[in-house]
Amino acid sequence: MTAHSSAVDRSGPRDTTSAAAARDLTKTYGTGDTAVPALRGVTADFGRATFTAVMGPSGSGKSTFMHCLAGLDRPTGGHAYIGGQDISVLGDRELTRVRRDRVGFVFQSFNLLPTLTAEQNILLPLDLAGRRADPARLAAVVGSLAIGDRLGHRPAELSGGQQQRVAIARALVTEPEVVFADEPTGALDSHTAATLLSFLRRSCRELGQTIVMVTHDPIAASYADRALLLSDGLIVDELREPTADAVLGAMRRLAA
Numbered sequence: 001m002t003a004h005s006s007a008v009d010r011s012g013p014r015d016t017t018s019a020a021a022a023r024d025l026t027k028t029y030g031t032g033d034t035a036v037p038a039l040r041g042v043t044a045d046f047g048r049a050t051f052t053a054v055m056g057p058s059g060s061g062k063s064t065f066m067h068c069l070a071g072l073d074r075p076t077g078g079h080a081y082i083g084g085q086d087i088s089v090l091g092d093r094e095l096t097r098v099r100r101d102r103v104g105f106v107f108q109s110f111n112l113l114p115t116l117t118a119e120q121n122i123l124l125p126l127d128l129a130g131r132r133a134d135p136a137r138l139a140a141v142v143g144s145l146a147i148g149d150r151l152g153h154r155p156a157e158l159s160g161g162q163q164q165r166v167a168i169a170r171a172l173v174t175e176p177e178v179v180f181a182d183e184p185t186g187a188l189d190s191h192t193a194a195t196l197l198s199f200l201r202r203s204c205r206e207l208g209q210t211i212v213m214v215t216h217d218p219i220a221a222s223y224a225d226r227a228l229l230l231s232d233g234l235i236v237d238e239l240r241e242p243t244a245d246a247v248l249g250a251m252r253r254l255a256a
């Protein structure tokens with residue numbers, strides 16, 4: 001069975017236009033007495049051009065969920081789909097290609113290469129894939145992130161917020177099916193974080209980018225279209241157009 005045909009079998013996402021999807025995803029670390037069930041059957045759809053925040057208490061499985069969905073880690077059971085393709089059945093080389101060509105990543109620590117300029121960092125994933133940048137896409141991403149006047153600078157010459165904007169541009173320029181962001185504002189002050197979250201929201205609206213963001217911060221989650229709440233390896237709540245207060249209330253109910 002090819003990876004493509006497996007995406008339309010009965011266990012596949014009902015809505016094959018989803019940018020990403022999870023079906024009954026499970027992940028257990030370790031075995032026997034030391035086994036830790038980090039995901040216990042997570043099903044979710046991430047529609048195209050939507051911005052979802054994944055929230056939950058520490059240890060609830062947020063990072064594990066993102067890693068399994070993005071092909072950074074392998075689930076123990078269930079299926080993860082990127083653009084309708086079941087990535088849980090892929091071999092290592094195919095999975096590497098999916099991560100390189102179809103997924104973008106933004107991490108708390110920016111992960112820029114210090115010896116490269118901002119522009120070289122942004123174009124690095126395309127260079128590694130032997131692809132050329134679509135000039136219109138590059139201009140749209142750079143314009144949306146307002147970093148046009150910083151392209152010749154190296155990371156050390158940029159503020160934290162500017163570095164994270166470069167990292168977001170690097171994630172967006174390949175036109176990935178989905179961008180996964182893990183605590184993208186965790187290392188930034190609140191004002192810089194707000195600017196960055198506005199950029200993420202705009203990239204969703206203006207560039208049609210699908211974004212899945214793991215965060216602890218109810219204010220960060222309020223920039224998303226939807227917040228999924230994880231607890232003990234399961235999705236236990238979903239908030240549409242979440243406000244920071246609504247997210248805080250849902251988190252408090254969870255803690256209680």
Ligand SMILES: Nc1ncnc2c1ncn2[C@@H]1O[C@H](COP(=O)(O)OP(=O)(O)OP(=O)(O)O)[C@@H](O)[C@H]1O
Pocket residue numbers: 029030036037038056057058059060061062063064065
């Ligand atoms: N490599 C690992 N080996 C063993 N257990 C792990 C591993 N990674 C995560 N876990 C466990 O799996 C559970 C979920 O962890 P995960 O990091 O996904 O949670 P999280 O919600 O992202 O937490 P945090 O908000 O603290 O980052 C926790 O109980 C954690 O201790």
